Amino acid sequence: MKVLVTGASGFFGGRLCHALLRDGHSVRAFVRLSSNLSYLPTRLDNVALEITYGDITDYPSLLEACVGCNVVFHAAAVVESWLRDPSMFFSVNVGGLKNVLRAYKETDTIEKIVYTSSFFALGSTDGHIADESQMHTGKYFCTEYEKSKTIADKIALDAAKEGVPIVSVCPGVMYGPGKLTCGNMLVRTFVERFNGRLPGYLGDGSDRFSFVHVDDVVTSHISAMEKGQIGERYLLTGENASFNEAFDIASTITNTKRSWLNIPLFMIELYGWLFVLFCLITGKPPLVSPPAVDTMRHQWAYSCEKAKRDLNYKPRSLSEGLKEVFPWLKNMGAIKY
Numbered sequence: 001m002k003v004l005v006t007g008a009s010g011f012f013g014g015r016l017c018h019a020l021l022r023d024g025h026s027v028r029a030f031v032r033l034s035s036n037l038s039y040l041p042t043r044l045d046n047v048a049l050e051i052t053y054g055d056i057t058d059y060p061s062l063l064e065a066c067v068g069c070n071v072v073f074h075a076a077a078v079v080e081s082w083l084r085d086p087s088m089f090f091s092v093n094v095g096g097l098k099n100v101l102r103a104y105k106e107t108d109t110i111e112k113i114v115y116t117s118s119f120f121a122l123g124s125t126d127g128h129i130a131d132e133s134q135m136h137t138g139k140y141f142c143t144e145y146e147k148s149k150t151i152a153d154k155i156a157l158d159a160a161k162e163g164v165p166i167v168s169v170c171p172g173v174m175y176g177p178g179k180l181t182c183g184n185m186l187v188r189t190f191v192e193r194f195n196g197r198l199p200g201y202l203g204d205g206s207d208r209f210s211f212v213h214v215d216d217v218v219t220s221h222i223s224a225m226e227k228g229q230i231g232e233r234y235l236l237t238g239e240n241a242s243f244n245e246a247f248d249i250a251s252t253i254t255n256t257k258r259s260w261l262n263i264p265l266f267m268i269e270l271y272g273w274l275f276v277l278f279c280l281i282t283g284k285p286p287l288v289s290p291p292a293v294d295t296m297r298h299q300w301a302y303s304c305e306k307a308k309r310d311l312n313y314k315p316r317s318l319s320e321g322l323k324e325v326f327p328w329l330k331n332m333g334a335i336k337y
């Protein structure tokens with residue numbers, strides 16, 4: 001099977017490429033000239049990995065990459081909570097998917113597209129646990145990222161109705177060893193915390209996110225390629241917990257003291273505005289932003305029963321997943337405990 005992976009240089013895409021190669025697939029990684037490829041296998045690893053350069057917004061480069069591929073894993077996206085130029089979310093996250101769909105129509109080898117959507121595309125779940133039947137109300141978006149992924153999700157579902165063989169998978173908040181991009185937010189938050197830059201709990205702990213180990217998401221993308229039903233969405237979520245609960249699990253695993261301080265969200269939001277101001281000058285994406293804090297004022301709790309049933313999805317618990325992450329961070333010298 002010849003497989004194209006967009007977003008191959010990212011936190012998730014890199015792990016997906018490794019797993020596909022381990023399973024014996026021939027992988028073409030679609031990356032940008034500026035991409036950091038340090039988490040991808042190298043030629044020395046003697047694997048069937050082909051690197052192809054382009055940009056998801058540059059249709060000819062994507063079309064060329066698609067030629068001869070049987071499956072496309074479309075994971076490329078701008079994954080940030082705030083950007084100086086918000087139109088990037090739409091040109092890449094929405095325009096990129098449209099280009100993939102166009103390339104499908106103009107090539108004759110693609111049998112399946114596995115699109116990496118997001119839990120954000122289903123909307124918040126304040127007070128309940130949602131499944132795949134929930135559609136985003138579209139009335140309010142915490143972030144432009146959420147809005148772009150919601151629009152793209154709808155495009156994927158509509159394309160399936162028109163006969164495109166596309167399956168959407170909606171991961172929860174991914175974490176795990178690998179690249180520390182904005183997509184690996186939980187682990188980045190731990191790095192801040194264990195280096196003394198985040199001295200307390202985040203708000204009152206009423207937030208809920210569905211935390212999932214990146215490798216569980218990877219395995220289920222491969223299952224979605226093999227057995228995912230066209231036009232279906234599968235939530236690849238995990239343990240529904242607050243950031244503060246994740247901090248407590250981290251303290252237990254590392255045998256470190258729990259914090260006594262509770263930082264109100266409005267203070268983190270003020271800090272976020274400072275970051276945004278700094279970013280307006282430097283152009284670098286902020287670590288914390290007011291829209292990201294807004295997501296913490298909501299709950300994003302999901303059930304993954306459908307993926308368990310249909311894709312043999314077996315997400316590990318947060319505690320199990322973090323037991324792997326902390327020694328990895330420590331060995332890397334990113335944290336001490």
Ligand SMILES: NC(=O)c1ccc[n+]([C@@H]2O[C@H](COP(=O)([O-])OP(=O)(O)OC[C@H]3O[C@@H](n4cnc5c(N)ncnc54)[C@H](OP(=O)(O)O)[C@@H]3O)[C@@H](O)[C@H]2O)c1
Pocket residue numbers: 006007008009010011012013030031032034035036054055056057074075076077078079092116117118119149170171172173174175179181182183184185
């Ligand atoms: N992380 C999560 O918690 C989470 C949760 C749900 C869904 N998702 C979805 O999972 C996917 C992967 O996310 P991630 O966490 O791995 O994010 P990531 O680490 O930021 O990776 C994003 C990837 O997209 C690529 N990309 C961005 N703009 C591009 C462009 N114009 N042309 C080609 N490639 C481009 C990046 O390339 P460069 O390396 O060159 O920047 C990178 O390879 C995304 O679709 C995201 O929406 C993520």
